[in-house]
Amino acid sequence: MAESSKEQLLQLLKRLSHTISNIYDTHSIGAVAGLAIAIFFTWRLLRPSGGPQRMQQKRQAATSSGHEVSTHSDASILASGVCSSSADSRAQNVVDKFFQPVKPTLGQIVRQKLSEGRKVTCRLLGVILNESSPEELQKQATVRSSVLEVLLEITKFCDLYLMEHVLDDESEKRVLVALEDVGVFTSGGLVKDKVLFCSTENGRSSFVRQLEPDWHIDSNQQIISQLARFIKYQLHVSPFRTERTAANVFSAPSLEQFFGSI
Known part of the structure; x- marks a missing residue:
C-alpha cells in the first residue's frame, strides 16, 4: 500500500x-x-x-x-x-x-491563429456582410450573425480596419448602420473612422499597402495575389476550395471557420 x-x-x-x-x-x-x-x-x-x-x-x-x-x-x-x-x-x-482537458477560449484561438499580429485589414463583402457585390449594397447591408463573435474578439486584440468598394454614398451609410446595429462600435474596439470606402477594387489594395497590416482578409483572389509579396499573412475567404498561391496565404470557407468557432 x-x-x-x-x-x-x-x-x-x-x-x-x-x-x-x-x-x-x-x-x-x-x-x-x-x-x-x-x-x-x-x-x-x-x-x-x-x-x-x-x-x-x-x-x-x-x-x-x-x-x-x-x-x-x-x-x-x-x-x-x-x-x-x-x-x-x-x-x-x-x-x-x-486533469480534464481545458478548452481554449475564442480569444486565445484568435491570438494564436493570428500569430500575435496586431494590425488587421479586412474586406466587408463576402466576409463580414452577407452581400457579395457593390450592387447589392445599393439595396441593403446585413452583417453575418455567425461572424460577429469572432469579429468582436479581433477588435479586442487587434487594430482592425474594415474596407469596401462601394458605388455611392448611400451604400456607405447602409454599411455603417448595419455595423452599428449589431454593436460593433460599442462592444469592440472598432470606430467608424476605421471603416474605409473606395470607388474601385484597386483602391482597396492601395489602402492595404498604405496601412501595412500583419494580416489582410479578403474574398477576392486577385487582390490576394497582388498583395502576397507585400503583406506578411493573408486569409482568402472563399466557399470554394482554392489552391494555395503562396506560403503566406491561407484559405477558409469563412472567417469564423478559420478560427474554428463553428
Missing part, C-alpha cells in the same frame, strides 16, 4: 511538471493551483494510517482466542482493503477532475 501511494504521488508530480512546462498564458495559473490542492488531498487520502491504530489492533489480538484472532484478523484485512480501495478511488477522482 505504501509503495503504491509513493508511485501515485510520483506520477502526480511528473504530471505537475509537465503541466507547468506547457503554460502559455496567465489563465493556466489557476489550473496549477488547483493541481497543487489535488496533490495535497491525494496525499492525505493515500498516506498510511498512524501507529496507535496498529498498536490497538495488536492488543486486541493478544487478548482474543486463536479462532477469534483469526476471524478478527480476516475481517480487519477485508475492511482495510475496502477502505484502501475507496481512498484510492476518491484520490483518482480528484486527480482526474483537475
Whole structure:
C-alpha cells in the first residue's frame, strides 16, 4: 500500500511538471493551483494510517482466542482493503477532475491563429456582410450573425480596419448602420473612422499597402495575389476550395471557420 501511494504521488508530480512546462498564458495559473490542492488531498487520502491504530489492533489480538484472532484478523484485512480501495478511488477522482482537458477560449484561438499580429485589414463583402457585390449594397447591408463573435474578439486584440468598394454614398451609410446595429462600435474596439470606402477594387489594395497590416482578409483572389509579396499573412475567404498561391496565404470557407468557432 505504501509503495503504491509513493508511485501515485510520483506520477502526480511528473504530471505537475509537465503541466507547468506547457503554460502559455496567465489563465493556466489557476489550473496549477488547483493541481497543487489535488496533490495535497491525494496525499492525505493515500498516506498510511498512524501507529496507535496498529498498536490497538495488536492488543486486541493478544487478548482474543486463536479462532477469534483469526476471524478478527480476516475481517480487519477485508475492511482495510475496502477502505484502501475507496481512498484510492476518491484520490483518482480528484486527480482526474483537475486533469480534464481545458478548452481554449475564442480569444486565445484568435491570438494564436493570428500569430500575435496586431494590425488587421479586412474586406466587408463576402466576409463580414452577407452581400457579395457593390450592387447589392445599393439595396441593403446585413452583417453575418455567425461572424460577429469572432469579429468582436479581433477588435479586442487587434487594430482592425474594415474596407469596401462601394458605388455611392448611400451604400456607405447602409454599411455603417448595419455595423452599428449589431454593436460593433460599442462592444469592440472598432470606430467608424476605421471603416474605409473606395470607388474601385484597386483602391482597396492601395489602402492595404498604405496601412501595412500583419494580416489582410479578403474574398477576392486577385487582390490576394497582388498583395502576397507585400503583406506578411493573408486569409482568402472563399466557399470554394482554392489552391494555395503562396506560403503566406491561407484559405477558409469563412472567417469564423478559420478560427474554428463553428
